[in-house]
Structures are given as C-alpha cells and as structure tokens.
Amino acid sequence: MAGRIPFASPTRRQFLQTAAATTAGLAVGGRSLIAADESAKQDSPESLVKVLYDSLSESQKKSVAFDWDHEDPLLGTLRNHVENNWHIVDQTIDGNFYTSDQKHLIRQIFVGMINPEWVERFDRQLKDDAGGFGKQQNIAIFGKPGEGKFELVITGRHMTMRCDGNSAEHVAFGGPIFYGHAAKGFNEKSGHPGNVFWSQAQAANKVFEVLDGKQQQVALVKESPIEQRVDFQGTGGKFSGIHVGSLADDQKSAVQDVLKVLIEPYRQSDRDEVVACLNKHGGLDACHLAFYEDSDVGNDKVWDNWRLEGPSFVWYFRGKPHVHCWVNVADSPEVKLNSA
Template sequence: MTNRIPFVPPTRREFLTTAAATTAGLALGGSSLFAADEVAKTSQPESLVKVLYESLSDKQKKDLAFDWDYEDPLLGKLRNHVENNWHITDQTIDSNYFTSDQKELVRQIFVGIVNPDWVEKFDQQLKDDAGGFGKQQNIAIFGKPGEGKFELVITGRHMTMRCDGNSAEHVAFGGPIFYGHAAQSFNEKPNHPGNVFWHQAKAANKVYEILDGKQQEIALVKKSPIEQKVAFQGPEGKFSGIKVGDLSSDQKSAVQDTLKVLIEPYRQSDQDEVVACLNKNGGLDACHLAFYEDGDLGKDKVYDNWRLEGPSFVWYFRGNPHVHCWVNVADSPDVPTNTA
C-alpha cells in the first residue's frame, strides 16, 4: 500500500462542501445535511458512493473496501453473493464505527436506488424485520469509485441491494438481489396482513384466476423448489409451470402487469435494465409462470409460493411462512450465480 497522509476527519462544513461539489453542484443550506431524503431525489447515488468512499479512513477502507473481484474463502466472489439473511461486513450502519455524515450518505444511497414511492414501505419492512434502517444492515464497496468499476452492496436480514452505476456487465440491479418481510410474525397468516410485498403475489394470482382449467393444471406444481435455486437454465432449461408465450393476449397482459408490480420498488434505471435484459432473451413469452401447491397457506388457493422464470430471468416469490424473494436477472444465461 502506498504511503498516505494520515486521515483527519473533515469538519461538518468541509464535508458538506465536498458532498455538494460532487453531487452536481447541489446547494445544501447551513447544517441541513441531506435533509428529508431530498438529495437522493436530485443526484445520482453513484456520486454519493464516491463521496462516501473518499470519506473513509484507512481503517474503514481496510474493513469495508475490496477489490472488484475479491474472492471470499467461503462465499466465493463476494460482490456477487446473495442470501436471505447475511452480513457482508461486521460493522452495522448505525454503529459508532461510522460518522454521522457517513451514515447519512449510506441512507441517501439507499434512498436513491429505490422508487421514491417505496422509501416508506422499505422503512416499514426494515422496522419490522430489523428494528429500522441501519440497525442490522452492513455495507461493502468493491472497486474504487471514480477510478473504474465499482459497486456498493447493502446487506442484512431480508435485504441484498446494490448500487453499481452499470459497472457490473450483463446483469440488472448490479447482480442478484433479495428482499423479504415478516410483517407480524415469522409464521404469517394467509393474505399476509401488513406485508409490504404481498400485493405482488396477489397480482400473480390474478393471472392464475384467469387461466382456464387445463392451463391451471399446467401452471400448478406440487412441490416448491429450494428457494436459493436461482441459477439460470438458459433457453434449453426445464422450466416448471405454464409458458407465457402460450397464453392468450389478455392473460399475457396480466403477466405484464405482474412484472410491472415486481420491478416497481426500484429506481427507474434498474427497472429499465430488467426489461432490457428480459427482451434480449425472448421477453416474457420465453418465461414460465409456476404456482406451488405445497406453499398454499390456509389452503385458500391463493398461492403464496410462485415463480416467474426464463432463460436468464428468475423472480422467485416464496411466501410461506413469510415473504422471501430471490431475484436474478441478466442479459445472458452464461452469467454465473453465487448464492448460499
């Protein structure tokens, strides 16, 4: 490592000046650092990753910053890893390990990579599952922002999110992601009261309802697959359920509506990436939609476990006993997958 001038934490005013200059000349008044989540609405979160990286001390960089293709002895390529409940580094965002300004930067990066209409919903999920934003979440930065490829990864219970500035080639969201929610208890009741993601399953089940009897027989599968099984099968894969390309126009439209609901929680650029990746591999017509009989909470035929899958597209909604969602989207099935 090259010799460095010892790190001296900036004053709050110095930090504000740097952040303002880096985020497209955004004017921040007085001591109102990123007040009310406003900065993320007007600046690219990737710019904030660079500001955050440059604010890290040498010790923090040693703990949190990794080479782009860093290999963990147990988890493999750490940047690409995803689980339902894991900690990519040891330090929690709200701990004293981070300065107050760094905590705010992480918050604004998070806000910037989700749909503004979904910030409150994600906050509710985090409150229910982890005590609130930052309480049990961790971050890592791969590569060097401003000097080539880079990606910030946020992990914790029911969360793997990424901010990569399109550094990660061929994939949407910067790589596989995970979201989930246990709204009232580990074992949720049918219809999942209070679950911020349950409407996604309701949208998918509307598709099932408008299938005819024979189509429902094809779409309904006895046993749910292992939830971590989200590697791509390619165009010759053996997919469960009914092929979207075989549906009628109104049924296809309902699947399209389901896709819109699935990608809605994320920023527009990530939504666009999902659609572009999907279209490069035959679009929704090349996907299959499966509903799993063994995951039906309450035996009400509103299927809690279901999966939309194509050659290089997996969106697996596992709602029993509570919501776990595994997402893996790329423009090529040759992209490797790294899960628990």
C-alpha cells in the same frame, strides 16, 4: 410483449456518462459531507457512493472497502454473493463505525435506489424485521468509485441491494438481489396481513384466476424448488409451469401487470435494465409462470409460492412461512449465481 411496458431503456454508455458527469461535478473540499449531500440530492446514488468512499478513513476502508473481485474463503466472490439473512461485513450502518455525515450519505444512497413511493414501505419492512434502517444493515464497497468499476452492496435480514452504475456487466440490479418481510412473525397467516410485498403475489394470483381449467393444471406444480435455486437454465432449460407465450392476449396482459408490480419498488434505471435484459431473450413470451401446490398458507388456494422464469430471468416469490423473494436477472444465461 414486454416491450409494451412504458420504460425507455438508456444505453449502458449513456448511463455511465451521466454518472461520470455528476461525479465530476462533486467537490467536498472545505464543506461538510452533509452540505455536499444536500447539494447532490438530484445526483445519482452512484455519485454519492464516491462522496462516501472519499470520506472514509484508511482504517475504515480496511474494514468495508475491497477490490472489485475480492474472494471470501467461504462465500467466493464476495461482491456477487446473496442470502436471505447475512452481513457482508461486521460493521452496522447505525453503529459507531461511521460518522453522522457518513450515515446520512448511506441513507441518501439507499433512498436513491428505491422508487420514492416505496421508501415508506421499505422502512416498514426494516422496522419489522431489523428494528429500523441501519440497525442491522451493513455496506461494503468494491472497486474504487471514480476510478473504474465499483459497487456498493447493502445487506441484512431480508435485504441484499446493489448500487453499481452499471459497472457489473450483463446483470440488472448490479447482480442478484433479495428482499423479504415477516410482518406479523415468522409464521404468517393467510393473506399475509401487513406484508409490504404481498401485493406482488396478489397480482400473480390474478393471472391464475384468468387461466382456464387445463391451463391451471399446467401452471400448478406439486413441489416448490429450493428457494436459493435461482441460477439460469438458458434457452434449453426445463421450466416448470405454463409457457407465457402460449397464453391469450388478455392473459399475457395480466402477466405483464405482474412484471410491472415486481419492478415497481426500484428506481427507474433499474426497472429499465430489467426490461432490457428480459427483452434480450424473448421477453415475457419466453418465460414460464409456476404456482406451487405444497405451500398454500391457510389452504385457501391463493398460491403463496410462485415463480416467473425465463432463460436468464428468475423472480422467485416464496410466501411460506413468510415472504422471501430471490431475484436474478441478466442479459446472458452465462452469468453465474453466487448464493448460499
């Protein structure tokens, strides 16, 4: 069923060859980084990560550049960590640590990771939650761009995003990601007015509406799981909610619409990789969809907490007291999660 989504998945080799080709075509010598960035607008964000990395001074690298598998004493492998509100390093993007050219490059990398139609909505979320892009966000670079595996990680309140050029094996998005929004304060009202991600829950609730009475009883679960619990259960997992593979064709189509809405905010290559990972273990037919009864904001029977889960796929939307979304997608359930 997931194969009906009209995204063609490039192979890992093809993606890496493209990234390598664009990176090889960049040359900063004698030009400002702004000029280099302007000429590279059509290049991948990964190629711009190399431009950024090459521009960092040695003192800057000591603060924000790490070995690929750098270990933090508290958080474990720092590159793989994810939380709802954290700072991977102390230096903010919009502070005095980076030059204006470097800040511009970081912004271009961020924009390149997003569906162009979603840039304004991400900016709205950042303004509401953190005062605007860069005000409370941080970046760290792992590995050496252009010399092997590398990944840039952006963190901050309600955001963990990754740009890796498929260096991180087996995973979509370069590893687990997080997004959220508290549009009208910490405790949002029914309907989550102004929340840029609420449309995802509306799509999921449309699925609930097309289920019959018995199916709704199966799909509705009493208690929400801990929000950070998005590690993989594998093919033998005990999943809550209703089995998507058991649904009628029109109901499956509604679940497919949910998946499209979930991956819509991100660039095409990441969307493709999510679908490829999902198809590796049975597609949406192998997933379960659960709605949680204990977290109904406003008692309106529009379920604010819900979860779409398969053997190596977890998308957990938690809308109470405001939106938190935990995402973990891979092509193998053996991939371990590193979260708070």
